[in-house]
Amino acid sequence: MNLSHIHHVLTEAKKITNHTDYVIIGSLTALGLKVDPPDEMVRSIDVDMYPKDDPGRAGEIAALIGQGSPFEDEHGYYVDAASPDLPTLPDGWEDRFVIHDFGDVKALFLELNDAAISKYARGEIRDRIWIQEGLKMKLLSMPTIECRLRQTAFLDELEETSVKQRIAEDKKLLNLDNET
Template sequence: MNRTQLAHVLRSASRIAGDNNVLVVGSQAILGVRDEDELPAEATASMEADIAFLEDADRSKADEVEGGIGEFSPFHEEFGYYAEGIHIDTIVLPDGWKERLIRPKLADAEPAEAAFLDPHDLVVSKLAAGRTKDLAFALALVEVGLVDLDVLLDRIYAMPAGVHQSVIDRMIGWVDAMRNTGD
């Protein structure tokens, strides 16, 4: 996905949900800090944008987005990309992530006022998920210097109390492995 496609998803999601404050939480959140031509292929390979709303306690906005422009929708069929409506509580993020949101001005996304996860918070969420595609995404951002291993480690140590210790240990192990491959 590129920024133009993401802007289209953001515009549509904002209108469908009736909420201009759209949050990009999946891998496409990296487009909030870099253009696609500055990113490794692994960072923009997905044709899905994970969209959430900070004010969506009953998940209705996420569900409306999913139904309107989600996978297999007419929107997806026509354009080849889509949104996945995500409830923010399903994402594992380090404490303080809201204060680090990035809010670039994307005129093409209006009326959406998009916020994007900070790249380090994004990678920590990917490490917490631990899927093969998430680890490949994280590795690609580390390799091109978009995230710093020391900052990642700080964010891992800032995970909320409810995150199981085995998940935190797995994440720390990944960072340690990345450090050892750089030696």
């Protein structure tokens, strides 16, 4: 995926909802960077998103240009409905969007270190690869992630413990134990 794909999806979403600002979460937040992210961070074919001012309409968008739609058949990518309540994120995440203004629509990308917290909480293999690539390429900062971890309300103690364990594993794997 690349920014032109994001612009295409947002333009189609605007036709459905008439909204212009869309929040992008998930793996494709890496497209908000000013540099080209590694392939491992943008391999996804689904754009996890919602209209910033009307999150409840994300399902309507996904129904028309989501998985299994003629849009996906034609273009090879699709929208996955997201919600601001779905991911585990640190306090203040909505103040740290990375904004890409396409003129007719805006993409508000979740800041990468915030996205990493959410990915650590989910803990899937592809999420761990995304994080590890970001850390290797210095697109993510372990000190920032650990600081934001203290600002995160987790679902429960198990989720928090699991996130801390995954962070410890990555620090050891990537030899980041001395980073401060």
